[in-house]
Amino acid sequence: MFHYDFDWSVLWRHPYGAMFAKGVWTTVSLSLVAWGIALALGLMVALCRVMPCRPARILGGAYVEALRNIPLLVQLFFWYFAAPALLPKAIERWLYANVRDLPYYLAILALGTYTAARVAEALRSGLLAVPPGQLRAAFSTGLSQTGTYWHVIVPYAFRIVVPLLSTEFLTCFKNSSLAMTVGVMEATGTASYIDSFTFHGLETTTAASLVYLATSASVILLMTWIEKKLHIPGMIVRRD
Amino acid sequence: MDWQVILRNLEFMVGGLALTAQLAAIALTGGLLWGILLGLGRLSRSPWIYYPATLYVHFFRSQPLILVIFWFYFLVPVITGKPLGTFVSTVIAFVTFEAAYFAEIVRAGVQSVPKGQVAAGYSCGLRYHQVQLYVILPQALRSMLPALTTQAVVIFQDTSLAYVIGLREFLRRVNLVDTREARSIELYCFAAFVYLVLCLLGSRVAHRFERRREVALP
Numbered sequence: 001m002f003h004y005d006f007d008w009s010v011l012w013r014h015p016y017g018a019m020f021a022k023g024v025w026t027t028v029s030l031s032l033v034a035w036g037i038a039l040a041l042g043l044m045v046a047l048c049r050v051m052p053c054r055p056a057r058i059l060g061g062a063y064v065e066a067l068r069n070i071p072l073l074v075q076l077f078f079w080y081f082a083a084p085a086l087l088p089k090a091i092e093r094w095l096y097a098n099v100r101d102l103p104y105y106l107a108i109l110a111l112g113t114y115t116a117a118r119v120a121e122a123l124r125s126g127l128l129a130v131p132p133g134q135l136r137a138a139f140s141t142g143l144s145q146t147g148t149y150w151h152v153i154v155p156y157a158f159r160i161v162v163p164l165l166s167t168e169f170l171t172c173f174k175n176s177s178l179a180m181t182v183g184v185m186e187a188t189g190t191a192s193y194i195d196s197f198t199f200h201g202l203e204t205t206t207a208a209s210l211v212y213l214a215t216s217a218s219v220i221l222l223m224t225w226i227e228k229k230l231h232i233p234g235m236i237v238r239r240d
Numbered sequence: 241m242d243w244q245v246i247l248r249n250l251e252f253m254v255g256g257l258a259l260t261a262q263l264a265a266i267a268l269t270g271g272l273l274w275g276i277l278l279g280l281g282r283l284s285r286s287p288w289i290y291y292p293a294t295l296y297v298h299f300f301r302s303q304p305l306i307l308v309i310f311w312f313y314f315l316v317p318v319i320t321g322k323p324l325g326t327f328v329s330t331v332i333a334f335v336t337f338e339a340a341y342f343a344e345i346v347r348a349g350v351q352s353v354p355k356g357q358v359a360a361g362y363s364c365g366l367r368y369h370q371v372q373l374y375v376i377l378p379q380a381l382r383s384m385l386p387a388l389t390t391q392a393v394v395i396f397q398d399t400s401l402a403y404v405i406g407l408r409e410f411l412r413r414v415n416l417v418d419t420r421e422a423r424s425i426e427l428y429c430f431a432a433f434v435y436l437v438l439c440l441l442g443s444r445v446a447h448r449f450e451r452r453r454e455v456a457l458p
Contacts, residue, residue, distance in 0.1 A: 075432070180404070
């Protein structure tokens, strides 16, 4: 047992230190951009699901069911291997020739659209939790339907689901590690990449896991503070 | 488009589903058993049990599964001195990881059992482990059933991550066929369809459990 020489210097020694830092930065930027897409798209899907219009509801429901029941890795492979081939040949060739970080952008799309389905479920529960009196009150003040949703219902729903959204953001952050399978050098990918030169994967994966731990802890602390600021008086707050 | 490619390689790819199912089943039972212990630990009044269990659950819930799989892949040979193969290290990673999620489900389930049940159990002369085993857990497990089924679906999806260390489960086999046949669109649509159907079935079961519970506990 334990015939292993630990060499933690692989974490900072040239060239691995810079590699690792770049990997962490890629994880952060990847998950933040994907999160932005997920919020915007998720809101649209959630609104579709509560609209009186039946086709919109069915479409929104189908989106959520399909994307939540297919593993993210399969979706990622679809975006990476299959999606460019669906485009016209000329565009496909142009993409491969001119976009240097193509896997990175495709991973963002995959993660963003996948997380959007989860965000949509969270937001839908929020939209349904808005007391119906709010809707009628907004209408009776003369707001249009768009105005009612934009100024009253959506902000209300967002405040209700802040705790759910912070959980979803962390899930998105953790899921960004899957991008390594299509060659994006984010934190997890870099950890295993450095192992292929140094055979010190145990140290690099430990370091990567500490990065995820630290990020989760700080996001939870930040969000607990924001939740306290944003919580609606009279509604249940998360203690813990 | 050449959908024949799926039929030509169907046997090979579906063969991978057996490994996927095996991995999911072991992860489910192992994770649930370990998760029950951790969940009870999270409810323990002794700080020597409560804090380690809480730390464990919070730590693994903050980690991406793919990283945990890697970590055990590197760690297991160091501890045992010889490589045990990817399947063993993947199974250890899955049980360790999923137990943290099961622990939270178990905790919520146990907390949903009315306190009077514990008191009633003790007043019958049962000991702590007897109260948990014969009184609390049977009731808690029943109310946890929808959440457990949902988690089982999640685990089934998660098994695809074993791809990263080369385990030949379903998705890896689809990927292998693709490298040979170069039919990405058809093959990944097929993979997506298989997962979609199986997971939708699982979700339906979870939904049914949920409705049945609503009737049972008004």
